[in-house]
Amino acid sequence: MLSLVPSAFAAQQNSYHDPAEHWQEALNRTNELDANSVVTVETFDCCICDKATAFEVFRVPEYTRNGETALTRNVKYSDGTCLDGKSKGDLLDGTPGQDAYYTGYHWTKAVCEVCGTINSNMGATSYACNKNVYWLYDCAADFFETLPESKTIEQADRNFHRVITTSGEYCAFCYGTYKEESSTLERHHMETAIRPELAHDRFVEMSTCADCGYAETAYTAAKSVVADYFGVVDGQPHTVTVSDLSEAGVTTAIRYGHTADGCTLTSAPNYTEAGDYAVYYEITYTYKNTDMVEDGVAYVHLRDESTEETEGDGTCGEDHNWTLLDSVNPTCLTLGYDRYLCVDCGKIEKRDYEAALGHAFQSVVIRDATCEAPG
Ligand SMILES: [Zn+2]
Ligand SMILES: [Zn+2]
Ligand SMILES: [Zn+2]
Ligand SMILES: [Zn+2]
Numbered sequence: 001m002l003s004l005v006p007s008a009f010a011a012q013q014n015s016y017h018d019p020a021e022h023w024q025e026a027l028n029r030t031n032e033l034d035a036n037s038v039v040t041v042e043t044f045d046c047c048i049c050d051k052a053t054a055f056e057v058f059r060v061p062e063y064t065r066n067g068e069t070a071l072t073r074n075v076k077y078s079d080g081t082c083l084d085g086k087s088k089g090d091l092l093d094g095t096p097g098q099d100a101y102y103t104g105y106h107w108t109k110a111v112c113e114v115c116g117t118i119n120s121n122m123g124a125t126s127y128a129c130n131k132n133v134y135w136l137y138d139c140a141a142d143f144f145e146t147l148p149e150s151k152t153i154e155q156a157d158r159n160f161h162r163v164i165t166t167s168g169e170y171c172a173f174c175y176g177t178y179k180e181e182s183s184t185l186e187r188h189h190m191e192t193a194i195r196p197e198l199a200h201d202r203f204v205e206m207s208t209c210a211d212c213g214y215a216e217t218a219y220t221a222a223k224s225v226v227a228d229y230f231g232v233v234d235g236q237p238h239t240v241t242v243s244d245l246s247e248a249g250v251t252t253a254i255r256y257g258h259t260a261d262g263c264t265l266t267s268a269p270n271y272t273e274a275g276d277y278a279v280y281y282e283i284t285y286t287y288k289n290t291d292m293v294e295d296g297v298a299y300v301h302l303r304d305e306s307t308e309e310t311e312g313d314g315t316c317g318e319d320h321n322w323t324l325l326d327s328v329n330p331t332c333l334t335l336g337y338d339r340y341l342c343v344d345c346g347k348i349e350k351r352d353y354e355a356a357l358g359h360a361f362q363s364v365v366i367r368d369a370t371c372e373a374p375g
């Protein structure tokens, strides 16, 4: 009885793989063929046992440097022996995957599991019988199976990835494989996620191709400066100054309140009386439907200039005992000055005026409730 189909048991032990991609090298040719063989157990007639016995069968694809089987040069056996069992020829073998190609033939040998004789299924007169050699066999078209199509995707550049489709067929016995590869360029399938980073005053936009993993990161600044107001009581309303320094694409909404939890006012509260006022604010930055909220507090400091100089009790005449009481820094609109106090009569005098500062942020001020534009 002759069985050419690998048993189910053997198939489980030797699931399909392309031997060329898993090639193991060994010190001599027979060992190398053994190491890379698909091994099955099949029933053949043994010429030594003189009956049908179980054989361990080894099959491995033939790879040559020119892709043609050695049989075209009459070489049949893996030791280089020709069909006549006497003359020698060149196998032209090499390393598969590097310099040798599948020929559409496989090397095979069989070992009787009863008597241990190699190739005793070939008949006692065969050159191979009782020799540890392989012989060449045609991987007939009937034995070929279709290779499941597989796709791999690799990055090409910032716009494209390469889709490589592999298909083909393989010999069901030795797994010798003919592969066809085709590749096409496709645009990335970018998926974007936006992450707010309040501590860094920015939105981070991570775009990743779901297919190949190509990623880009972009940063968009989202930042406002809320400045304290320092000024004098002058009958006009005063409040804090907000400068929006965000980049294009960011919308900024700001709410104010008299307490940290109560920021509901759409415009900053104004103050006309002398005092130090806390203005709480809550700024919502929105970039492509992603929000982040910044909380804070700024102050309005209003001084009543009219009470900042006094005449004292008059006991000193023109001979005062001056000491520096305090200094007022200039603001964008008001002069700076020093105040001196006479420690004897209580007279207070302003001196050493400094020029006002001007408006450093004027070009980016979005809401400036100052003298020029009462809030
Ligand atoms: Zn036997
Ligand atoms: Zn084959
Ligand atoms: Zn991609
Ligand atoms: Zn005095």
Ligand SMILES: [Zn+2]
Binding pocket: 241, 332, 333, 359, 368, 370
């Ligand atoms: Zn100003």
Ligand SMILES: [Zn+2]
Binding pocket: 231, 232, 234, 236, 333, 370, 371
């Ligand atoms: Zn003013």
